[in-house]
Structure formats: C-alpha cells, structure tokens
Amino acid sequence: MSGFIQHDMLPNAAHDEQSRQDFVLALRSHLSGTLMPGAYRVYQERVEPAFKARHGRGPADQEEVRKVMTQDPYYQFWSAMQRRSQEMLWESVIDPTERQLEGLIAKSRKLSAKRLARGRRGSLRTNPDLVVPRYHTAADIHLQPGGYHTDFAADDVAAGAVYDKGINIYMAGALGSENDLMGNTLVAYIREKHPDFKPQRILDMGCAIGNSTLVWGRAFPDAELHGIDVAAPVLRYAHARAQAMGVPVHFSQQNAESTDFETGGFDLVLSHIVLHETSRSALVNVLRECRRLLRPGGLMLHLEIPRGRTVIEKFMHNWESYNNNETFCRFMTDIDLKAEAIKAGFPGSQVRLDAFIPGMSVAQMNYTEHFFWNILAAER
Amino acid sequence: MSSPRPEPPRRPKGHQPQYFDDPAVDQLHAALLASAIELSVAFDRIDTLEQLLIERAGVTRENIDHFAPDEAAKARRAARRADLAERLLKPFRDYRESLLEREAASRDDVNAPDQSSPGARP
Numbered sequence: 163m164s165g166f167i168q169h170d171m172l173p174n175a176a177h178d179e180q181s182r183q184d185f186v187l188a189l190r191s192h193l194s195g196t197l198m199p200g201a202y203r204v205y206q207e208r209v210e211p212a213f214k215a216r217h218g219r220g221p222a223d224q225e226e227v228r229k230v231m232t233q234d235p236y237y238q239f240w241s242a243m244q245r246r247s248q249e250m251l252w253e254s255v256i257d258p259t260e261r262q263l264e265g266l267i268a269k270s271r272k273l274s275a276k277r278l279a280r281g282r283r284g285s286l287r288t289n290p291d292l293v294v295p296r297y298h299t300a301a302d303i304h305l306q307p308g309g310y311h312t313d314f315a316a317d318d319v320a321a322g323a324v325y326d327k328g329i330n331i332y333m334a335g336a337l338g339s340e341n342d343l344m345g346n347t348l349v350a351y352i353r354e355k356h357p358d359f360k361p362q363r364i365l366d367m368g369c370a371i372g373n374s375t376l377v378w379g380r381a382f383p384d385a386e387l388h389g390i391d392v393a394a395p396v397l398r399y400a401h402a403r404a405q406a407m408g409v410p411v412h413f414s415q416q417n418a419e420s421t422d423f424e425t426g427g428f429d430l431v432l433s434h435i436v437l438h439e440t441s442r443s444a445l446v447n448v449l450r451e452c453r454r455l456l457r458p459g460g461l462m463l464h465l466e467i468p469r470g471r472t473v474i475e476k477f478m479h480n481w482e483s484y485n486n487n488e489t490f491c492r493f494m495t496d497i498d499l500k501a502e503a504i505k506a507g508f509p510g511s512q513v514r515l516d517a518f519i520p521g522m523s524v525a526q527m528n529y530t531e532h533f534f535w536n537i538l539a540a541e542r
Numbered sequence: 543m544s545s546p547r548p549e550p551p552r553r554p555k556g557h558q559p560q561y562f563d564d565p566a567v568d569q570l571h572a573a574l575l576a577s578a579i580e581l582s583v584a585f586d587r588i589d590t591l592e593q594l595l596i597e598r599a600g601v602t603r604e605n606i607d608h609f610a611p612d613e614a615a616k617a618r619r620a621a622r623r624a625d626l627a628e629r630l631l632k633p634f635r636d637y638r639e640s641l642l643e644r645e646a647a648s649r650d651d652v653n654a655p656d657q658s659s660p661g662a663r664p
Contacts, residue, residue, distance in 0.1 A: 177590060178583045185582040188576070242561040242571045246633075249572075250579060253552065260550070301556030314550040487556045 166330050167339045170269060170406035173258040173323050173397060182254040183331060190247050191334050194528050197240045198478075202531070204236045204472045224476040224495065231477060242520045244528075245485050248305050249333050252324065256307065258437075259323045263315065270319050270402035278408050286401040287414040288394045293416060297441040298392055300486040304332075310370060311393035322399020329373075332528075333441060337373070340407075344434040344535075345377025350466050351537055352430075356461065361385050361429035365455060367418040367448065368392075368436030372400035372411055379409035385430075388423075390416040419447035421455065428455045432463040437538075438494045445497070449506030456542035462508070466536040468517075469495040478529045499538045508540040514541075553630070558640040565637065572633030580626050 168174075175183055210228050212223055231237045259266070277283050294311045302309040306328065311319050312442045329341055337343045352359060362385055366375040369389030379387045390409050391397050397413045404411045416422065418433070419440075431452045437445055452462045469491075470476035476495050482488035503513045518535045562568050595601035611619065 177587060181583040181586040182579055185579045188582075189578075238561045239571075242568055243575065245559065245561070246572045249554070252554075252577060254579075255554065256550075302554035305554040305556070307551040307554050309555070311552075314548055320550065468606075485559050487554060495552070520636045 165335065165339050166327075169340075169403060170226070170273065171266065171319070171323065171403045172236075172326060173262045173266060175258045178257040179254065179261075181324070182250075182257070183327070186247060186251045186254050187331050187334060189243075190251070190331070190528075191473055193240065193244055193247060194334065197243065198529065199531055201231075201237050201240050201472060203480065204234055205231060209234055210474075221473050224470075224473050224480060226478040227473050228480075230433065241481065243483060246533050248332075248486060251328055251424050255324050255327045255331070256320075259320050259327075263318075263320055263323075266319055266323055267315065267317050269387065270398055271317065273402040273405040273503065276405050276429075278410050282410040284404050284410040285412045286397060287412075288397060288480055289415045290394075292392060292415055292417065292456075294392045295419075295441075295444065297439065297444060297490060301489055303439060303487050304328075304486065305487055309393070310391075310396045313331075317398060318395045319399040319402065322392065322397075322403070325396060326371050326373070326403070327401070340376070341373035344465050345374035347535055348432060348434065348463055348537070349377055349381045351516070351518060351539075352461075355539070359430075359461065361461075363428045364388065364430045365390065365428045365432070367431065367433040367452075368439065369400060369413070369434075370396045372404050374434040375400070375411055376404055376407060376409045378430075379404075379411060388428075389409045389413045390418060390421060392417050397440055404465075406417035419444050419451055421451060423455055425454050426457045426460075427461045429457060430463070431455050431460070432465075434465045435467055436497070437464055438491050440495055441490055446502055446506050449503050449508075452540075453507045453542060458542055460542045462538075462540045462542070463504075464499075464538040466494075466499065466538065468530070468536055469536050470530065475530055475532070481529055499536065503538060503540045508542070512541040513539070553636050553639065558636065559626050569637055573630055576630050576632065577626075580629060 186463070205227070209227075210220055213226075213230055222229070232241075274286065298309065298311055301496050306321070306324060308314065308321060309323060312321065314320065326341065329337060333343075338346070360380055364382065364385050364387050366372070366378065366387070366389045369375045369391050370393070372389050375387065375389040378385070387410070389397075389400060391400070392415065397415055401411070402412045404413075418436070433448075437448065440448060449462075456462060468479065470478050470479045480492045480495060483490075483492035500510075500513050500515045504510050514537075516537045516539065518537055560568055561571075592606075595606075
C-alpha cells in the first residue's frame with residue numbers, strides 16, 4: 163500500500179502476493195464504506211420497525227438486536243463477507259512471510275546486536291516459562307492463525323511480521339505509515355492535557371510489535387522505554403523492528419497483570435487497545451499493576467475502542483466478539499472503565515474517561531460511521 | 543520452504559460461525575471470494591505482462607491472440623490451476639475440520655464447547 167513504510171523487517175510482497183493484499187484492501191474498503199452502513203439502514207428501516215410492530219417497543223439492548231439482526235439476510239451477507247475478508251487478509255500476508263521467514267529470522271538476529279545513535283541499544287528478554295493467559299490462547303485473536311504467541315521455528319518472528327502488515331490492511335491504511343496512529347493519538351492527548359509532563363521511564367503494556375511504543379521513544383527521546391507482551395514471536399519482531407527503525411526499547415515477555423518491575427519505578431504506564439483483549443478479572447489486575455508500577459504523581463493512560471452508544475451501535479461493535487475472536491469485547495460494552503480504575507485503587511478525583519475523534523474516512527471504519535477513541539487516564 | 547519447520551496453521555483456532563441457515567451457502571460465499579481474489583491477481587498479472595511486452599519486446603495484441611504454449615508453459619499453467627483449485631476449496635476443508643472438531647469435542651465433555659461463549663450461534 164502506498165505510504166506504508168518498507169522497514170528492514172517487513173517482508174516484501176512479490177507480484178501476486180501484492181495483488182492479493184491489494185484485493186483484500188479493496189474488498190474491505192468496499193465492505194466498510196458501502197456495505198456496513200447498509201446494515202444500519204436495514205436495521206432502521208426494516209428490522210427495528212418489525213420488532214416494534216411485534217413488541218410495541220424497540221429492542222432494549224444489544225442482545226435483543228442480535229436475535230433479530232442475525233436473522234436478516236442482508237446482515238448475514240455482510241457478516242459472511244466481512245468474516246471471509248478477515249481470513250483472506252491473514253492468508254495474503256502469511257504467504258510472503260512464510261516465503262521469506264528464514265531471511266527475516268537471520269535479519270532479526272543481526273539487528274538485535276546493532277548499536278543505535280548515541281551508543282544506545284534496545285534489548286529483548288523472553289521468558290519460555292511464562293504462562294500465556296487463557297484469554298490469549300483460547301482462540302486466535304482477530305483470526306490470525308496461530309495467534310500472536312505461537313512459535314513454529316527457533317527465534318520465530320512470523321507472527322510479528324504477519325501482524326505488522328495485517329493491521330495495516332485491517333484498518334485500510336488508517337493506522338499510518340508506521341502503524342503509529344494510536345501512539346500518536348495518545349501523545350497528542352498527553353501534550354494537550356499534561357503539556358509539562360516529561361516522563362523519564364515509560365512502560366507500554368501489551369505492546370505486540372511495538373508499533374505504538376516507538377512513538378513514545380520519539381516523543382520523549384531521553385526517557386527509558388519499556389514494552390511488554392505475553393507473546394514471544396511478536397516481541398522478537400518488535401525488538402528487531404525497533405532496532406531497524408533506530409529507537410531503543412527494552413522489550414520483555416511479561417503479563418501486564420503481574421510484572422517483575424519494581425514498585426513505583428515508572429512515570430508513565432500505558433496501553434493501546436489492549437484492555438479489551440484481556441478478561442473481566444484480568445482487567446482490574448492490569449489496572450492494579452499500573453498503580454503499583456507508577457511513582458506518586460505518575461500517569462496511567464489506556465487507549466480503547468468505542469463500544470457504541472445506541473443498541474445497534476453496540477451490537478455492530480460486538481460483531482468482533484462473535485466473529486473475529488474478540489472474546490472479551492462483549493463484556494467490555496457495559497463496563498465502566500472509570501469505576502474499574504477506582505476499584506484498582508486510583509482516587510476517583512484523579513480518574514478521567516475522555517473521547518477523542520480521529521480523522522478517518524468511513525472506508526476505514528469497520529463497524530460504525532461514528533468512530534472515536536476512549537482514553538482512560540488516571541494519576542497516581 | 544526448505545527447512546524442516548512444521549507447517550504453521552492456516553486456519554484460526556476458535557469457533558467458526560455459520561451465517562446462513564444452510565451451511566452450504568456459507569461455503570459458497572467463501573469460495574466466491576476466494577475465486578474473486580485470484581481473478582484479481584490474474585488481471586494484475588496480465589496487465590503487468592502486457593505492459594512489459596509492449597514496452598520492451600515490441601509484442602502486439604495479434605501475437606498474444608495466436609500464441610500456442612510449449613510444454614514448459616503448459617506445466618506452469620497446470621501448477622497455477624492446481625493452486626487455484628486448492629485456494630478455492632480451502633473453505634470446504636476448513637468447514638470439514640470444524641465439523642470434525644465439534645464432533646470430537648462432543649465425545650469429550652471436558653472439551654465440549656461452551657454454548658454461551660462468543661461465536662456460538664444464537
């Protein structure tokens with residue numbers, strides 16, 4: 163895709179591979195830009211009126227919407243296409259990754275030893291004994307075959323390479339040339355709300371390939387930057403990618419519910435669309451761990467996906483729960499993130515939940531025409 | 543791949559939803575998209591070739607219309623057709639695996655799928 167940076171760790175796409183990726187992107191843009199809004203129209207003009215005629219009221223919640231919408235032929239058609247496009251997306255990226263994997267692994271080993279500007283260097287600490295939590299292993303999140311956590315070769319980086327190009331296509335390029343939209347969003351937020359904040363030590367939780375992490379390294383070049391994730395192959399890729407792009411980051415394989423970092427050692431702890439990949443119990447554990455890791459006056463920031471305002475929006479957002487292995491999403495719909503942060507020990511007066519509207523086109527929004535980010539912010 | 547690395551999965555772990563009353567319709571939708579993507583690949587490749595031929599080899603449209611493939615070209619085409627067939631039929635294979643998994647799970651209570659879990663059809 164034009165504008166997507168071809169850094170050293172990204173597999174090249176040969177002619178036909180590129181064609182497949184281009185087609186998936188075109189198909190998904192059409193599904194999002196044209197067919198998805200049609201599902202809202204079908205609901206408003208056909209499904210909801212039929213429900214009202216039968217019950218004398220509109221659907222009370224997303225579950226009632228779900229019962230009738232999943233019977234509608236238009237919704238069925240869109241759903242089937244959306245699901246298949248997601249499977250095809252991964253297939254189109256897996257092909258070139260597998261073809262070049264030996265070279266990618268060799269490159270990642272070499273990049274690992276590279277010294278960056280000012281004599282700095284990132285690091286990688288994997289932990290083969292870490293128990294990858296069940297919310298990660300029960301189903302392959304987003305349908306990426308093998309998930310983010312499975313190694314199929316020594317020093318495997320395939321899951322990371324597949325994820326990097328995959329999320330670029332998934333968001334139809336909206337994530338930007340380095341998949342850095344979410345990091346940029348939170349940096350813009352912190353610059354606006356906390357203009358004088360100069361963190362010395364930053365932790366990015368659930369960092370995957372570090373696409374958002376690097377944004378923080380560039381925004382605060384003097385800070386010591388850490389990234390953690392439960393999945394080894396994406397972390398190896400993240401480390402090599404960060405080295406290739408010249409940003410020193412210390413990656414380690416850890417569960418954000420319980421890390422081995424010392425208490426009070428970070429000024430800023432954050433995550434980018436990670437909370438909805440956890441579970442009901444893990445969510446508050448993660449927030450508690452954030453509180454433990456922050457020094458007094460330190461800041462916690464979590465960027466989250468909206469869960470919808472109306473019952474039909476909530477239902478459409480939850481398409482991913484039922485069709486894209488986003489198992490926890492449907493529980494997130496009605497969770498009060500602010501209350502969870504307070505439960506985790508943050509003082510109520512220091513917790514905020516803000517909405518941030520990005521500049522995206524409807525062809526880049528998969529389930530709604532009214533996209534916004536939720537930002538959970540709390541000071542220790 | 544020349545390495546002894548095991549073939550990684552091409553099918554995601556988790557429930558495979560069914561959208562239509564007849565699962566055959568789901569399979570046909572999936573196959574339709576698989577054939578569409580390969581058709582798009584073919585269009586792109588033809589466009590590339592025609593462009594290169596016109597730019598660099600002085601080939602004309604007439605030459606293409608009267609082309610007869612040699613044995614090597616025939617073998618190349620056969621391999622491509624086999625690849626197309628495999629991609630076209632992948633949804634059917636995946637559906638079969640999903641059916642067999644459900645079957646195996648139903649014989650083993652420990653692994654029986656939770657009907658209330660996301661992905662279970664209402």
